[in-house]
Amino acid sequence: MNLSLQLHETAKTYAEKPAYYFMGQSSTYAELDEAITKFASGLEKLGIKQGDHVALLLGNSPHFIISLYGALRLGLTVIPVNPIYTADEIGYILNNGDVKVVVALDQALPLAEKMHTLLPKIEHYIFCETKPESLANAEIEKLSVYPKMKSFSNVVTSGDLTFQGLELKDDDVAIILYTSGTTGKPKGAMLTHKNLYSNAKDVGDYLKMNNGDRVVTVLPMFHVFCLTVALNAPLLSGATMLIVPKFSPKEIFELIKDYGATVFAGVPTMYNFLYQYPEGNPADLKSLRLCVSGGASLPVALLNNFEKKFNVLISEGYGLSEASPVTCFNPLDRPRKAGSIGTSILHVENKVVDELGEEVPVGGVGELIVRGPNVMKGYYKMPEETVASIRNSWLHTGDMARRDEEGYFYIVDRKKDxxxxxxxxxxxxxxxxxxxxxxxxxxxxxxxxxxxxxxxxxxxxxxxxxxxxxxxxxxxxxxxxxxxxxxxxxxxxxxxxxxxxxxxxxxxxxxxxxxxxxxxxxx
Incomplete structure (x- = not known):
């Protein structure tokens, strides 16, 4: 099973149910699935074939979902890129990632003009329209890269609903996520269809996500935390995404109240802004059954203050790009432990070891290592780094942690910090x-x-x-x-x-x- 095929099956079950709301508009699961199929078919007609690499320079939008799932349906490898990166940062990823197709907002037209001569491997630039079509076309025709330009809407329109998709293998690389590159150049973590599907499914099950949920999708879609917890898991569960282009405390309070959101996923900084927001009304969040925190350690004081003020549970978890990303979450059927990242999710093992790789006693501090179907295939074109990171099937995270007697893990800090x-x-x-x-x-x-x-x-x-x-x-x-x-x-x-x-x-x-x-x- 893979994400795109499962979404196709979900669309049969929940055809008329809203898959997402975005800036006052919505799409049913049937409409979303049709757009995905036609986009995949449109890419195929451009000569893009299974195994090719496509980069997404997109923010939170339906364009991202359609591009992601359409590319996966065609058997392509997707490389999500932060669209606010500099030209040099983007250029490195596109070159290192052997990208053939770039999907971006039309606001990135100047960037394409600047980079296209330096990146001859790119065959097509597909631009998602945010401006009136006539204005966008006039701008595109002035560019030297014009022959490679395609309109997103035209690619979708050219596709056929008869497209069946390709047979995909579990260990085919579905996504390459470039790490933040805290030392040296970014490394591309290769995540397979099995990695992504298993983690989204296990996270959804662990958090009891269901078709009645309305999930606030405000974390950046190009980031692995959002990708699994607030995009893939909801779509696997038949839930509805409430897509937010940019975080704003005021808008989040209004969105949750107006749409009756049930799940909010955010990083500690978001929770801090929500807690500090002077006009934040606890009544506006009464529909939430769960808040999820990840991406960094959530200060215990902030967790306690937020839960007390808004009367909603925060389940803190842990993950990293190389693990698709989630390995731990605080369980919902047992007490949540403040300061803990929780227990191992289904099918994933976490262990704390010393410098020799031996498990340390309960309460002892060591490096957290992870094993499971979510662990990456390796780093793209970096075999030595792959061998150093994955040893005897265990992914070494570089995070220092401890485990208590009940199996709850606690991140102490980054090893290098x-x-x-x-x-x-x-x-x-x-x-x-x-x-x-x-x-x-x-x-x-x-x-x-x-x-x-x-x-x-x-x-x-x-x-x-x-x-x-x-x-x-x-x-x-x-x-x-x-x-x-x-x-x-x-x-x-x-x-x-x-x-x-x-x-x-x-x-x-x-x-x-x-x-x-x-x-x-x-x-």
Whole structure:
């Protein structure tokens, strides 16, 4: 079974049920499936064949879903790309990913003009219209890349509903997800049809997703968290997606209230914005049966405050691109443990090991490794990195974790973010949790910086809602709950912390920002 085939079957069962709502418009499952079939057929008529690579430079929209599932139905490999990346970042992925077709909004026309001579392998640029057709056509005809240009609507119109799709193998690569590239160039994680289908199915089952659910799809669709939890899993379950192009606390409150949303999936930053929103009315969220958090560790103070204020359960989970992505979630049929990423989902094993690969005792800290049908095939054109990451069928995540006696896992921190102060281990998240508990703190990030005496020192970068909060007050707050060597030696107040498009705080970008500002730290 694969995602596109299953959607075709779901469309038979729920033909007239809304598959999604988007900016006041909607589509039934039957209409969505027809558009997917015709788009796949239209691509085939352009000479695109099974195994070819297609890149999606799209935000949250029906275009993304139709392009994704249409490409999968034709047996293509899809490469979702963040459309706000720079030309150099996009160019690297398109070149490294051997892309033949690019699907993008017409707003990216200048980008195509700039890149097409540098990327001769690209045979077609398919542009999704956001402007009046006559205006878009006039702009396209002026471009030197014009012969390669195609209109999304024309590709769909040219397709045939008689198209049956191709026979796909479970281990065929369906999607290549390029990691954020915190060190060096991004790596393309190859996810198979089996990886994607199994994880979407298991996540949907674990969260008890059903055809009565209305899921807020506001996380970026090109990101694996949204792709599985808020797009693939709902479509497998016959649920309805409430597609939001861009996160706004005001719009989210209105959407949930107006459409009776039942599931919200977000990252910790989104929950923080919703909690801090002055006009946030708990009554507007009464239809929610579940909130899901992932992408980064959710501060315990924020989790408790949010649940108390809005009277809705947050189930925190864990995943990574290389695992399609979910490996753990807090179960719904047992107590949720604050600070935990939950237990292993169905068919997936998680284990905490030491440097020798031996499982550590309960409560001990080690590296989290994962095994299951969701684990990637490998990194695209990077065999050495694949061998280093997957050993004896276990994916090594690089995250430090511990497990309690009931099988709940807790992320301690990224292995590479560990701070060593005078020989003692300091995990940034532990310090961040304490600072988050201060009532005046909105956000915080903790980093290790070189120190001539202790090897490294702990620095905290704080965003506060109280301009009167002092560094000494934060330090005294830390002293009450942390050992002396864990208390930040330096505390700086910032207007905001750097984040990626999913809202995850970027420690590496913060390090770069600080290095440029002070010019003295060698990270």
């Amino acid at each position: 560990l701070i060593i102060v005078g020989g003692y281990n300091v995990y940034p998240r532990e310090v961040e949790e304490v600072i988050y508990n201060h009532p005046d703190v909105v956000e915080v990030a903790v980093l290790g910086v070189p120190d001539p005496d202790q090897g490294e020192a702990v620095n905290a970068y704080v965003v506060s809602k109280n301009s009167g909060l002092t560094k000494e007050q934060v330090r005294e707050h830390c002293k009450e709950q942390l050992a002396k060597y864990k208390v930040p030696s330096t505390i700086e107040f910032l207007e905001e912390l750097p984040k990626n498009t999913t809202g995850k705080i970027l420690r590496r970008a913060l390090k770069t920002q600080i290095t440029q500002a002070v010019g003295k730290y060698d990270f």
